[in-house]
Amino acid sequence: MEALREAKAYLTVYVHPSNAGDVPRAVARQLSTLLFSYEEHFDGVLLAHETTVADYKKAKIEDKTQVEGPKRLRAKILNGLVPYFGVKVQANLLLFSPQPDMILEGKVELLGKESIHAIVLGVFSVAIMSDDIHEKFKFKRKGDGGRFVSRSDREHVIKRGTMIRFSVKSVDTEMNCHINGSLIPPHTGSMRWLSVHDVEYASEISRNLRRKTDIGVKIEQSEQEHRILKNEDSMVKPGRPHKSRKRSIEDR
Structure with a gap:
């Protein structure tokens, strides 16, 4: 299907310190709130995502690229500021982005x-x-x-x-x-x-059959994740303040 496309994005996801113990899960949860809704950042509807949190730095030593250990970061919460911290994320996205004449x-x-x-x-x-x-x-x-x-x-x-x-x-x-x-x-x-x-359509079916199967699996997994997320949110106490998902994720 023409409207389905895969994209790579570099994002900054803001995570609350209470979720610092499991940053990858917190990042995945933030992105999952965007599933199946149109997002201008991505120019389409997010159907599935795979993320990699940037915990490591690369340094060139003697013309060789080596991966060093995780960064040790020290930070403090400043008075009067919302205590979220930004996490650099590389994400592989599956998007639904229909355009005229597709x-x-x-x-x-x-x-x-x-x-x-x-x-x-x-x-x-x-x-x-x-x-x-x-x-x-x-x-x-x-x-x-x-x-x-x-x-x-x-x-x-x-x-x-x-x-x-x-x-x-x-x-x-x-x-x-x-x-x-x-x-x-x-x-x-x-x-x-x-x-x-229709000969043209028949030949197109054979070309796209495998890709449709792979995409269908990804979408089904995202639907399950989205349902789990909604169920978890429905169990949150009413007094918990609402966080705007629009402000929690921005382009790097």
């Missing part, structure tokens, strides 16, 4: 004569309005809510539960990457039908 895939959740509504990666909503549905498709009302059937091939059907391939028309980042899609460009429609009748 080709994406989603599952149809609801459809009617005027629109098709789908979901991408089980998280992001897609709306395809009637003006963006190819004229070759004709809507037929059925007992199961209706379906779009191709005038040229009755086997090309789009109904609830169908996996579709569509083009991105626009993206609303303020609504967490809500997508407006289109079924007018070529190589769009029911993925099942395209896999048999």
